[in-house]
Amino acid sequence: MKPRILMCRPEHFEVRYVINPWMEGEESRLRPDLADSQWQALHETVSQHADVALIEHAQGWPDMTFTANAAIVRENTAVISRFRHRERRGEEPYFAAWFDNAGFDVVTPTWDLSFEGAGDALLDRASPLLWMGYGHRTDTRAADFLEDELNVEVEPLKLIDPRFYHLDTCFCPLEDGYLLYYPLAFDRDALSFACNAVNIGDVVILNAASISLSRALSARGFRTQRVPLGEFMRAGGAAKCLTLRLDEPAEIATQPDCRMPIAEAA
Numbered sequence: 623m624k625p626r627i628l629m630c631r632p633e634h635f636e637v638r639y640v641i642n643p644w645m646e647g648e649e650s651r652l653r654p655d656l657a658d659s660q661w662q663a664l665h666e667t668v669s670q671h672a673d674v675a676l677i678e679h680a681q682g683w684p685d686m687t688f689t690a691n692a693a694i695v696r697e698n699t700a701v702i703s704r705f706r707h708r709e710r711r712g713e714e715p716y717f718a719a720w721f722d723n724a725g726f727d728v729v730t731p732t733w734d735l736s737f738e739g740a741g742d743a744l745l746d747r748a749s750p751l752l753w754m755g756y757g758h759r760t761d762t763r764a765a766d767f768l769e770d771e772l773n774v775e776v777e778p779l780k781l782i783d784p785r786f787y788h789l790d791t792c793f794c795p796l797e798d799g800y801l802l803y804y805p806l807a808f809d810r811d812a813l814s815f816a817c818n819a820v821n822i823g824d825v826v827i828l829n830a831a832s833i834s835l836s837r838a839l840s841a842r843g844f845r846t847q848r849v850p851l852g853e854f855m856r857a858g859g860a861a862k863c864l865t866l867r868l869d870e871p872a873e874i875a876t877q878p879d880c881r882m883p884i885a886e887a888a
């Protein structure tokens with residue numbers, strides 16, 4: 623069965639506030655037509671490997687196109703985000719309504735618990751484990767909450783570099799238990815958000831990849847598909863941020879021997 627992924631066409635996408643370092647000075651530089659064609663290309667590429675569901679972009683909430691931040695989904699439960707910044711809080715009811723309509727059991731964190739969905743919560747692909755980034759957007763207390771609500775072991779990881787403010791900007795679990803990540807997150811690949819990848823089967827869709835990263839991935843049986851997403855980098859996001867996986871089973875076959883970082887700090 624094809625994976626299901628949620629996306630949101632950037633009809634009202636703009637950079638009009640600064641809530642991460644990538645957005646600084648980008649306010650007037652964004653080209654909406656180019657953003658739209660970049661998003662269309664990503665949509666087309668993802669659609670080759672997955673069924674894409676769409677949510678309408680609500681006016682006044684420019685970052686809503688980054689559906690990774692809508693929620694974390696496991697089986698039929700969707701834990702909706704509670705954004706740290708008020709600039710994004712207005713997205714919450716739209717996402718909650720979409721998941722409710724789509725038949726998910728919707729869980730909302732209490733008002734004082736920041737949690738930014740699959741931007742900071744990434745399910746491992748080989749064991750029942752949820753990697754959770756905290757320190758910038760998501761509260762460390764979200765770990766217990768997610769453990770209870772999703773019935774999965776949570777491994778919290780502290781983020782320290784403000785440029786890598788969401789876990790998915792520097793860490794990506796791949797099929798078979800591989801982890802694509804940058805411990806120091808200063809490398810060129812990290813700065814082009816190569817870790818902000820969409821992995822579907824043996825395909826890894828990303829904004830950019832160095833030759834050495836493409837080789838490392840291909841040596842482990844992955845194919846890279848590049849889709850330039852420069853206009854979304856102006857808001858601090860790329861391929862993974864623009865998608866949300868909707869079918870996450872509770873049980874996956876454990877393959878403990880294949881855990882190996884693909885890319886460590888060079």
Ligand code: ARG
Pocket residue numbers: 641642645685688690691710740741742788790791857858859860862863
């Ligand atoms: N401008 C958005 C923010 O700072 C970008 C979100 C990117 N999403 C992600 N999952 N990393 O919240």
